[in-house]
Amino acid sequence: SAVISQKPSRDICQRGTSLTIQCQVDSQVTMMFWYRQQPGQSLTLIATANQGSEATYESGFVIDKFPISRPNLTFSTLTVSNMSPEDSSIYLCSGRRSQETQYFGPGTRLLVL
Amino acid sequence: EDQVTQSPEALRLQEGESSSLNCSYTVSGLRGLFWYRQDPGKGPEFLFTLYSAGEEKEKERLKATLTKKESFLHITAPKPEDSATYLCAVQAEAAGNKLTFGGGTRVLVKP
Numbered sequence: 001s002a003v004i005s006q007k008p009s010r011d012i013c014q015r016g017t018s019l020t021i022q023c024q025v026d027s028q029v030t031m032m033f034w035y036r037q038q039p040g041q042s043l044t045l046i047a048t049a050n051q052g053s054e055a056t057y058e059s060g061f062v063i064d065k066f067p068i069s070r071p072n073l074t075f076s077t078l079t080v081s082n083m084s085p086e087d088s089s090i091y092l093c094s095g096r097r098s099q100e101t102q103y104f105g106p107g108t109r110l111l112v113l
Numbered sequence: 114e115d116q117v118t119q120s121p122e123a124l125r126l127q128e129g130e131s132s133s134l135n136c137s138y139t140v141s142g143l144r145g146l147f148w149y150r151q152d153p154g155k156g157p158e159f160l161f162t163l164y165s166a167g168e169e170k171e172k173e174r175l176k177a178t179l180t181k182k183e184s185f186l187h188i189t190a191p192k193p194e195d196s197a198t199y200l201c202a203v204q205a206e207a208a209g210n211k212l213t214f215g216g217g218t219r220v221l222v223k224p
Contacts, residue, residue: 033210043157100162104149104159106155
C-alpha cells in the first residue's frame with residue numbers, strides 16, 4: 001500500500017486564524033487529493049492537487065478559503081484560511097497509484113474555537 | 114448527480130455471525146466502486162475496487178460483489194477485530210477522479 005503521512009495529526013485553533021496541513025506520499029503515487037470529513041459525516045472531496053499548477057476545486061470549495069500547493073510529485077499542503085467553528089473537521093490527504101487503488105492518510109483533526 | 118447510499122447505518126453482530134452490508138449507487142457510468150474500512154481516529158484503509166457487474170473480490174473474511182445497481186460486502190464469521198466503519202465510494206466516468214462516498218455502515222462485532 002502507498003505510504004501517506006500528514007502533519008499535524010491534530011490541532012486546536014482560534015477563529016480567524018489559518019492552519020497549513022502537510023502531506024507526504026511515496027513516489028508511486030501519481031495523483032493527490034484533499035478530502036474533508038465533518039463530524040459524523042462521510043468524506044467529501046475538496047480538490048485535486050496538481051503538481052506545479054493551481055488545484056482543481058470541487059463545487060462549494062474555493063481557493064481563497066482552501067489554498068493548496070503541490071510543488072513536487074510527493075508533497076502537498078492544504079491551508080484552511082480564516083477559520084470558523086464550521087471548519088472543525090478531519091482533513092484527509094489521499095493518493096492514487098493507479099486507477100485501481102486510492103489510499104488515504106491518517107487525517108488531521110482540526111477543532112476551531 | 115452521483116449518489117451512494119449505504120445500509121444499514123449500524124450493525125451489531127455476534128462473533129461468528131455472518132452478515133452483508135449494502136451499497137446502492139446511482140451514477141452516469143460507473144468507472145469503479147471502492148470499499149474502505151475506517152477505524153476510529155484513523156484514515157480509511159483501502160480494501161477493494163470493483164469495476165463491472167458480476168465481479169467479486171475477497172480478502173480474509175471479507176467478500177465484495179457488484180451488480181449494476183449495488184454492491185455487497187459480505188463478512189463471513191466476523192471477529193471483534195472486524196469492528197469498524199465500512200465505506201463505499203463510486204468513481205463515475207463523468208466525474209474524473211472524484212470519489213463520491215456513502216455514509217458508511219458502523220459494524221460492531223461482540224465476542
